[in-house]
Amino acid sequence: GAVVSQHPSRVICKSGTSVKIECRSLDFQATTMFWYRQFPKKSLMLMATSNEGSKATYEQGVEKDKFLINHASLTLSTLTVTSAHPEDSSFYICSARAGHAGTEAFFGQGTRLTVV
């Protein structure tokens, strides 16, 4: 299958700082990328959908000014958690899809964010 690489895998930051997470499709062009948040022993909660060259579509309840998403190229999307707080600590995971809706999406390995 296709490879999606996400970095960093783990990050610890201080409250009030910003953290950038990268999601790259290594061997295909991702027309659409998705960002999820996963709480311990919980499901994947979609945060936003991003299409290359356009603004991300955020899910209800997700603050767009806090979780900045940039999808500048067909192989890279970034999620920046701004002014991080301890409650932002979570597992963030991206997925990328090459084709249209209804085709397989491939997941990155996820980022464990801890805000202290």
Next chain:
Amino acid sequence: GENVEQHPSTLSVQEGDSAVIKCTYSDSASNYFPWYKQELGKRPQLIIDIRSNVGEKKDQRIAVTLNKTAKHFSLHITETQPEDSAVYFCAGGGGNEKLTFGTGTRLTIIP
């Protein structure tokens, strides 16, 4: 929007027995239903998917069935093995691009 419910949340079966996980969805426009397996600390991996023009799909020990009328789909794992132990997520989507995930089932295979 789409709402996907998944049952059971935990499931333990004896090695060699079958395991069944069930999901229901709400959006009749959904036409793509993948199943993902997530091992501890790892990324979800697609194990099988089904589209709404098909009622059943099988891949070795894994099968998925879809009932469009009732809006439910199920994952069947036969001859379970210890390496099948993981969290399994169903998902539905396609009508509006995004996937909505179920709440997950923690499957434990008892040797």
